[in-house]
Structures are given as structure tokens and as C-alpha cells.
Amino acid sequence: MTRSIEFFFDVGSPASYLAWTQRHTLGAPVTLRPMLLGGVFKATGNASPVSVPAKGRWMMADLQRWAARHGVPFRMNPHFPINTLTLMRGATAMQRQDEAVLDRYLSLVFPAMWAEPRNLGDAVVLAALLAEGGFNGEAFQAAVSDAEVKAALVATTEEAVARGVFGAPTFFVGDEMHFGQDRLDFVREAAARG
Amino acid sequence: MTRSIEFFFDVGSPASYLAWTQRHTLGAPVTLRPMLLGGVFKATGNASPVSVPAKGRWMMADLQRWAARHGVPFRMNPHFPINTLTLMRGATAMQRQDEAVLDRYLSLVFPAMWAEPRNLGDAVVLAALLAEGGFNGEAFQAAVSDAEVKAALVATTEEAVARGVFGAPTFFVGDEMHFGQDRLDFVREAAARG
Secondary structure (H helix, E strand, O other), rough: OOEEEEEEEEOOOHHHHHHOOOOOOHOOOOEEEEEEEEHHHHHOOOOHHHHHHHHHHHHHHHHHHHHHHHOOOOOOOOOOOOOOOOHHHHHHHHHHHHHEOOOEEEHHHHHHHHHHOOOOOOOHHHHHHHHHHOOOOOHHHHHHHOOOHHHHHHHHHHHHHHHHOOOEEEEEEEOOEEEEEHHHHHHHHHHHHH | OOOOOEEEEOOOHHHHHHHHHHHHOOOEEEEEEOOOOOHHHHHHHOHHHOOOOHHOOOOHHHHHHHHHHHOOOOOOOOOOOOOHHHHHHHHHHHHHHHHHHHHHHHHHHHHHHHHHOOOOOOOHHHHHHHHOOOOOHHHHHHHHHHHHHHHHHHHHHHHHHHOOOOOOOOEEEEEEEEEHHHHHHHHHHHHHHH
């Protein structure tokens, strides 16, 4: 008897990407919870690790080591930090359509952001990527402009903050919260505890 | 053929304590490098994780989980953060006497700070602890007032910052830097790489 795992993430977070690549290794069902990391930072008084230059330099090397350990491609995006408001509204809209559509969207966006990498903060670059992935650009634009989609992303972000989230990725197993792609063992143990 | 490990720490850091409890599990000789974490924060623009309240709350639970995993006693010190200037000058002075004296000092101070825990920022409490541990209080006071000891702690702290340190604990294996008591596997791998 395992418990399911909630995975709060933002596609602009390289640690969220690394955690996402391991989503099928956690031994339990994973519920994707797209949130806006910028909103979390603003609400909690937190900031990106790269706001401390020495920490940012270490983090780049550390992420590369984790990617090697996981055996997944990773290249730091030279355009980081990228404003992910449109991308995360997109994730929210896809999930409202169907979990399978969100899965297809993230399988396109996460590697484009953290393996190729591309500047997905540029609308032209994003439009090209969506077209390559078989998404309808006009439908995407309509979806990310939808008031309900915008409100749903705000609501998830506010829920995350209310539950104690201050960064990404963050996992919940019931009320137990784990922060970071380097805490997957704790997440697995919590889920297995049932 | 293993390489030795430099361990930069401050006794006021709970993560430094947890890493210190694992110093004999790293499979390589460990060189103790006492530094002043407050000086590192000031020089790098970094701050304690607890300066973001939500992060501080998670960190307390996370440290407890790591202590359980390591099988070591841990209780968050209610007086945290404690000014460690005297304590770290003490560590510097002990090391200048003899590595074995530093080892005895840390085996007294670290558990008093993070397992009992006591308010070692209080001079009376510290004096009592040192007496219990068989240290001469007057000699300790003289040592921590010594200009060469003060300068040596400053020099180690400046060296740490110059090499990229932004927090504690930090490990070096040659030029390779690892931050955090949650990176001991990387430290072991780096040392074993020879």
C-alpha cells in the first residue's frame, strides 16, 4: 500500500526538470501540480539560489553531477532565469484538458528548456517548439489567455505557499513535505510507508 | 589511492554538526578547517536558510530526518542562531595546539550545541561546559583573545570565501567543492576517485 505523491514544479527550475526525469522511479503515483515559482518567491521572501553568485556557481556544478548520477541530459540554459508565466499557464491549461496532454507538453518543454536548451521566454521560439510538438499555436494562445486558466495557476501557487512551499521542486506525501530534487529518497520512503 | 578531504565548518551550523558526526565514514583523511560562517555570509551576500521562515520550518524537519538516517542524536537548539565568534576562535586555538585537542574540543562542543542542546553563546554556560570537558577556562580565555588566533580564523574564513564557499558545511577534494551535509556521497566519490 503506497501513498500518492504531489509534485509542485515550475519548468523554469532546473531542479524541477531533474526531479521530473525521475518521476517514474518513485514507486508511487505522481500528481503533477504546476505552480509559478516567481509567485512562491514573492510570497515567501525567498529568492533563486543564483541570487548569491557563489551559490549559483556551485549549483551549476551540483546540477551537472546530479544529472550524471541520474543519467539524463542536462545543459544549463544560458537564458536563465526565464519568465515562465506563459509556460506555466500553458501547463495549467493542458492539465485542465487531460493529464495525458500535460504529460506530452512537459515532455516537449522540459527537455527544450534544460537539455537542448532554448530560450522559451521568447514567444517566437516557444511558438516554433509548440508547432514541432504538434500543438496548435492559436489554441495555445487562447488557452493561456483564459481567465479560468490564469486563476487556476494563481490558486495552485497560493495553495502551495499556504502548505509551506518556498521553492521548487516540492513534494508532498500527505502532509509530509520534501524540498529539492536531492530528496527523492525521502519521497520514496514516505510514499512506501503507506 | 584516496585523496584527503577539507571540511570547512562552524559549530553554530546544525548541518555542520551532522556532517561532523559522519567524518569517519568518508573513507579518506579529513582536514578540519574551522571558519566563521557569519563572516562567510557577510562576504558572499548569503544568509541563513531560516531567514526565509517557510524554509526554516522545512529545514528543521529535514535535519531531523537526516539525523535519523545517520542514527545520531539531534535536537534543534532553541537559542539558534548563536554567535560563534568565541567558539570558533576556540576551535582555531585548539587546532594550533594539536589536532587531537581540536578533536576533543569539538567532541565536547558539537553535541552540547546540537544534541543536548545548550546556549553556548552564554559565557557562563560555555565556561561550565569547558570545565566539564577538562579544559582550563583561563587558558581558553587567553587563547581566544590572542591576536594570532583571531587572525588565523579570519584568514581561514577569507580563504574559504576566495575558494567559493558560501555556507557550511563545505568540503573540498582538491579543487572540487561540495556544499551540504546532504552531499557526503559526492564527497566520498570524489575522494575515492584518487
